[in-house]
Amino acid sequence: MRRMGAPATYSGLSQPELVRRACEGDRDAFYSLVRPCERAIYVAAISIVNNAADAEEVAQEAVLKAFKHLAGFRAEAKFSTWLIQITINEARLRLRKDRRHLYESLDEPQTGEEGEYSPRDFADWREIPSEALKRGELRNALKQAIASLPPRYREVLILRDIQNLSTEETAEILGISQGNVKTRLLRARLQMRDALAPGIDGNWSSGKPEYKKVRPW
Amino acid sequence: MSVIEISCLEVWREISNYVDQDVAPELRARMEAHFKSCAHCKAVLDGTRNVVKLVADGVEYELPAGFSQRLYGKIKEK
Numbered sequence: 001m002r003r004m005g006a007p008a009t010y011s012g013l014s015q016p017e018l019v020r021r022a023c024e025g026d027r028d029a030f031y032s033l034v035r036p037c038e039r040a041i042y043v044a045a046i047s048i049v050n051n052a053a054d055a056e057e058v059a060q061e062a063v064l065k066a067f068k069h070l071a072g073f074r075a076e077a078k079f080s081t082w083l084i085q086i087t088i089n090e091a092r093l094r095l096r097k098d099r100r101h102l103y104e105s106l107d108e109p110q111t112g113e114e115g116e117y118s119p120r121d122f123a124d125w126r127e128i129p130s131e132a133l134k135r136g137e138l139r140n141a142l143k144q145a146i147a148s149l150p151p152r153y154r155e156v157l158i159l160r161d162i163q164n165l166s167t168e169e170t171a172e173i174l175g176i177s178q179g180n181v182k183t184r185l186l187r188a189r190l191q192m193r194d195a196l197a198p199g200i201d202g203n204w205s206s207g208k209p210e211y212k213k214v215r216p217w
Numbered sequence: 218m219s220v221i222e223i224s225c226l227e228v229w230r231e232i233s234n235y236v237d238q239d240v241a242p243e244l245r246a247r248m249e250a251h252f253k254s255c256a257h258c259k260a261v262l263d264g265t266r267n268v269v270k271l272v273a274d275g276v277e278y279e280l281p282a283g284f285s286q287r288l289y290g291k292i293k294e295k
Contacts, residue, residue, distance in 0.1 A: 007289055027292050043278045052281055060291045142275050161272040186233035193264040
């Protein structure tokens, strides 16, 4: 499939120069800016829409929107942060359009962020069994656990723990405070632990004598 | 050095920041002391660390095949 040819390469050019050219309508220069962020925007989109096909469409729409509004990009900003931000907004827009009521009920719970969270149990989980990871069982369990998180926790977990973005950058992208990022990340990680640790029950660590000790019931 | 005791509830509230090494030294010392004496909280700490490690290592969101070409196509077509 080469109907539009391969992208011209601009490997030697700085971000401001690429932005300048893209603003003048050079689409290959624009793609050079987007290319290093492809995975980041796809993952950001999937963190919200939760499926591959929608995530790809959202990423495409976000990139086109970014091209259209490139003049509004501040030269001192990081292009990837800006593009991820647009992608997240686009993904939310899509979700609201598709499943308005469901999303709202998940996204805006009555309780807010403040309620205390207690771990569901205290299953011992000292080691990660590498065989289980290799067999793919754990990978599937992980993906399911991430998919089942409330969207506002899932977004933060994916940006912080998969994309390895800083608390500051995550806050900027999501338009929330750094304190909020930390609180949501705490919830996300503890819920993931709740979802995954009991699964270890039978298979992973029940053979250990100390297991019963920390889990008396 | 004796440290002021901390409750399990307070530990859970800070456990994710602790894993990220984002707690003040004084609180860190109190939490460390707590983990030595509380098997439950130690289990939660280990589990939280495992989650962070697993999520970083084990979750791949591969780009669908042809993603880049289709994206480039969209950029060029409009």
